[in-house]
Amino acid sequence: MIKKIFSILLIVFSITNLQAASKLDEIKQNGELRVGTTGDWDPMTMKDPATNKYKGFDIDVMNELAKDLGVKVKFVPAEWKTIVAGITADRYDISTSVTKTPKRAEVAGFTATYYKYGTVPLVLKKNLKKFSTWDSLNSNKVTIATTLGTSQEEKAKEFFPKSKLKSVEAPARDFQEVLAGRADGNITSSTEANKLIIKYPQLAIVPDGEKNPAFLAMMVPKGDKVWNNYVSDWIKKKQSSGFFTTLLAKYNLKSL
Numbered sequence: 615m616i617k618k619i620f621s622i623l624l625i626v627f628s629i630t631n632l633q634a635a636s637k638l639d640e641i642k643q644n645g646e647l648r649v650g651t652t653g654d655w656d657p658m659t660m661k662d663p664a665t666n667k668y669k670g671f672d673i674d675v676m677n678e679l680a681k682d683l684g685v686k687v688k689f690v691p692a693e694w695k696t697i698v699a700g701i702t703a704d705r706y707d708i709s710t711s712v713t714k715t716p717k718r719a720e721v722a723g724f725t726a727t728y729y730k731y732g733t734v735p736l737v738l739k740k741n742l743k744k745f746s747t748w749d750s751l752n753s754n755k756v757t758i759a760t761t762l763g764t765s766q767e768e769k770a771k772e773f774f775p776k777s778k779l780k781s782v783e784a785p786a787r788d789f790q791e792v793l794a795g796r797a798d799g800n801i802t803s804s805t806e807a808n809k810l811i812i813k814y815p816q817l818a819i820v821p822d823g824e825k826n827p828a829f830l831a832m833m834v835p836k837g838d839k840v841w842n843n844y845v846s847d848w849i850k851k852k853q854s855s856g857f858f859t860t861l862l863a864k865y866n867l868k869s870l
């Protein structure tokens with residue numbers, strides 16, 4: 615009997631211990647860092663369809679992290695609608711950057727942040743007179759397009775409680791609905807908006823200022839403080855060494 619209790623205790627103890635082990639040890643042991651990334655976010659993560667290779671700001675960050683860890687990097691394809699689930703289901707050890715939101719923070723851990731952006735609405739240039747303010751887009755006669763699973767989808771509900779919201783699934787994009795006349799506007803980071811109005815001169819930024827200062831960070835498993843601290847300290851170290859300054863300049867991004 616005592617022997618039985620003892621062995622049960624031993625099993626319970628080793629299971630608890632297993633769970634307490636950090637991703638950090640696992641990554642080192644496996645010699646591989648698994649990174650979840652969507653490959654559709656210019657300039658953060660972009661998948662080249664010709665070569666199937668990833669490139670971008672966050673891809674450079676992850677290659678550097680793996681190099682400093684002394685392991686190989688493996689990019690695991692992710693989607694916006696399931697990017698958080700990929701962390702909780704252990705499909706990858708870390709994600710490339712996402713906007714920090716309270717909803718995501720309920721189930722995933724965020725590392726230190728390394729990029730800040732503001733949000734702006736995009737409309738057709740020809741409608742700019744009608745839609746010249748954030749407020750003009752908040753009406754039951756207005757349709758706002760969003761991309762499923764993104765922080766913009768969450769925020770649009772807050773900014774435009776009166777408007778109709780139309781969510782499309784990536785690779786389809788919110789702004790394409792505006793271009794096609796199926797929606798009146800969408801919201802996106804000022805970084806993306808500035809690129810889009812060059813690529814699509816029919817689009818314009820609503821000249822009413824930025825809202826919602828938002829921060830990007832990588833996601834890691836919520837309970838793994840060791841792994842989170844390791845990556846967050848690494849980010850801070852790389853910030854003071856100038857690595858991030860150089861990288862931001864390479865991708866034409868403003869620093870924090």
Ligand code: KH2
Nearest residue numbers: 654655712713761764765766
């Ligand atoms: S967020 C990222 O973390 N974006 O803010 C959203 O949800 C990125 C705009 C759709 C392209 C595909 C990139 C989503």
